[in-house]
Amino acid sequence: MAIKITDYKNLSKAENIAVGISEDGFARSLSPVLEAEIKRLRQLGDLKGKKDELHIIYPEGKGPCRLILCGLGKSHDLNIEKVRKTIGRAIKKCREIKQWNLTVAVDSFALGSVKIGNAAQAAALAGTLAIYQYCEYKSAHKAEEKIPPFKLYLALREKTANIRQLKQGEIIAEGANFARTLGNHPGNRLAPRALAKEAISLGRKYPKITVRVKQKPELSKQGFGALLGVGSGSINPPVLIECVYKGGKTGQAPVGLVGKGITFDSGGISIKPSAKMDEMRYDMCGAAAVLGIIQSAAELKLPLNLVGIIPAAENLPSATAYRPGDILTSLSGQTIEVLNTDAEGRLVLADALTYIQRFKPDCIIDLATLTGAVIVALGHIAIGLVSNNDKLSDEIKIAARDSGERVWRLPLWDEYRDLIKSEVADVANISSKSGAGTITASAFLEKFINSVPWVHLDIAGTAWGEAGAIYSKGATGSGVRLIMEWLMRKAEK
Numbered sequence: 205m206a207i208k209i210t211d212y213k214n215l216s217k218a219e220n221i222a223v224g225i226s227e228d229g230f231a232r233s234l235s236p237v238l239e240a241e242i243k244r245l246r247q248l249g250d251l252k253g254k255k256d257e258l259h260i261i262y263p264e265g266k267g268p269c270r271l272i273l274c275g276l277g278k279s280h281d282l283n284i285e286k287v288r289k290t291i292g293r294a295i296k297k298c299r300e301i302k303q304w305n306l307t308v309a310v311d312s313f314a315l316g317s318v319k320i321g322n323a324a325q326a327a328a329l330a331g332t333l334a335i336y337q338y339c340e341y342k343s344a345h346k347a348e349e350k351i352p353p354f355k356l357y358l359a360l361r362e363k364t365a366n367i368r369q370l371k372q373g374e375i376i377a378e379g380a381n382f383a384r385t386l387g388n389h390p391g392n393r394l395a396p397r398a399l400a401k402e403a404i405s406l407g408r409k410y411p412k413i414t415v416r417v418k419q420k421p422e423l424s425k426q427g428f429g430a431l432l433g434v435g436s437g438s439i440n441p442p443v444l445i446e447c448v449y450k451g452g453k454t455g456q457a458p459v460g461l462v463g464k465g466i467t468f469d470s471g472g473i474s475i476k477p478s479a480k481m482d483e484m485r486y487d488m489c490g491a492a493a494v495l496g497i498i499q500s501a502a503e504l505k506l507p508l509n510l511v512g513i514i515p516a517a518e519n520l521p522s523a524t525a526y527r528p529g530d531i532l533t534s535l536s537g538q539t540i541e542v543l544n545t546d547a548e549g550r551l552v553l554a555d556a557l558t559y560i561q562r563f564k565p566d567c568i569i570d571l572a573t574l575t576g577a578v579i580v581a582l583g584h585i586a587i588g589l590v591s592n593n594d595k596l597s598d599e600i601k602i603a604a605r606d607s608g609e610r611v612w613r614l615p616l617w618d619e620y621r622d623l624i625k626s627e628v629a630d631v632a633n634i635s636s637k638s639g640a641g642t643i644t645a646s647a648f649l650e651k652f653i654n655s656v657p658w659v660h661l662d663i664a665g666t667a668w669g670e671a672g673a674i675y676s677k678g679a680t681g682s683g684v685r686l687i688m689e690w691l692m693r694k695a696e697k
């Protein structure tokens with residue numbers, strides 16, 4: 205646990221203090237000295253409290269101290285997402301001025317419809333995400349380039365009532381950070397079996413999580429032809445990771461989670477251009493999200509059953525690689541004509557989707573960095589959602605609204621289904637026409653779903669990115685916050 209909870213009384217001893225300032229409201233219950241400073245700035249007209257405004261001031265008569273004043277806009281327009289982003293920015297500002305600690309006066313961020321519990325959760329979540337860094341491979345002698353670990357204190361006027369929500373925020377962010385670290389690992393450090401080891405460690409840590417890993421011989425015997433096909437070009441064999449969390453009643457149908465685990469995607473024989481190919485180390489971010497979600501669920505002791513299935517493989521060209529034109533027999537028995545070895549995600553997912561239905565899940569959510577086309581459609585702003593079920597899809601949309609991870613649903617009409625017909629096999633792995641790449645990929649996945657409510661999340665645009673208000677450059681843990689929001693609601697029902 206990276207953050208510490210502290211009392212408002214201790215604010216006077218803090219070195220760096222973040223205070224939320226709205227255009228209309230006033231910071232509550234700070235010390236008289238600090239309140240006087242804020243008033244003075246407001247009177248001068250230098251402090252307006254507008255959204256995104258950020259000032260550092262150095263109050264006199266109060267030891268060594270920086271006040272970071274964070275504009276929140278009009279208090280009646282304030283929402284949780286604005287609080288999250290503002291706290292992220294305050295932490296960023298601290299780092300810029302080489303300060304490695306911050307105390308957030310949480311109550312000052314609770315204005316308008318944002319209650320103190322919400323603000324505490326938002327601060328814990330955004331703070332935990334913002335202080336994350338991936339520096340495992342910076343040598344000690346490069347210490348000057350290494351950022352010291354950040355100490356984050358959350359000050360609350362009234363602790364007890366709001367600790368639960370605060371902890372929830374922190375636990376969800378830690379799940380996301382776990383997913384980010386897995387995502388950030390390069391292909392040579394995290395091949396399919398290394399990913400399986402990470403899942404096994406998770407199982408060791410939490411008694412309610414059981415992990416099983418199917419290695420290549422078992423996959424062959426049981427007929428995982430699509431997964432084996434994709435993995436056949438690499439010296440690192442494919443695996444299928446099965447991660448079960450039992451927090452609910454025995455016999456209660458589990459929620460099914462599937463995550464694409466391509467630890468590196470070169471495109472295979474249909475090789476990708478070399479520009480930005482390094483980014484294909486992130487092609488297992490769906491798998492990472494599934495593990496992050498299961499970790500958070502176990503940490504929160506959610507009263508639900510979950511089953512996470514991760515098909516993991518490395519997509520490389522070689523003398524043993526699968527080829528364009530190959531026909532694979534999937535676990536479902538359906539044959540697949542491989543017209544492009546770079547459309548590998550949907551192949552490994554096909555077998556995983558077939559397999560997970562043996563657990564009789566009440567619904568299936570898959571998370572995958574599946575198509576470049578989703579970036580064309582939605583940029584890096586939203587997750588692409590495709591579903592066979594309006595109710596489940598609407599539930600995920602509500603979770604998106606509250607979690608701050610956006611989704612946008614795309615249609616799945618028969619005309620799209622027609623595009624993946626094959627002349628020689630049951631289905632082709634790419635569309636016969638250009639356009640709607642995200643939807644035709646989904647139409648392919650749907651062939652492996654036997655009428656169970658299913659939501660496909662294409663996270664190719666959101667799973668990694670440039671540094672922003674909250675995230676540093678690299679993997680974002682996309683999907684963890686969204687699905688945790690949905691699961692927490694489901695657990696309350």
Ligand code: BES
Pocket residue numbers: 469471487544546547548549573574575576577634635641664665
């Ligand atoms: N992993 C990629 C999708 C991807 C591309 C994610 C760019 C993030 C950025 C996936 O395996 C892939 O290569 N998809 C192809 C499908 C095509 C061959 C039908 C794509 O999107 O170009």
Ligand code: MN
Pocket residue numbers: 469471545546547548549
């Ligand atoms: Mn690919």
Ligand code: ZN
Pocket residue numbers: 466469487546548549573574
């Ligand atoms: Zn891929």
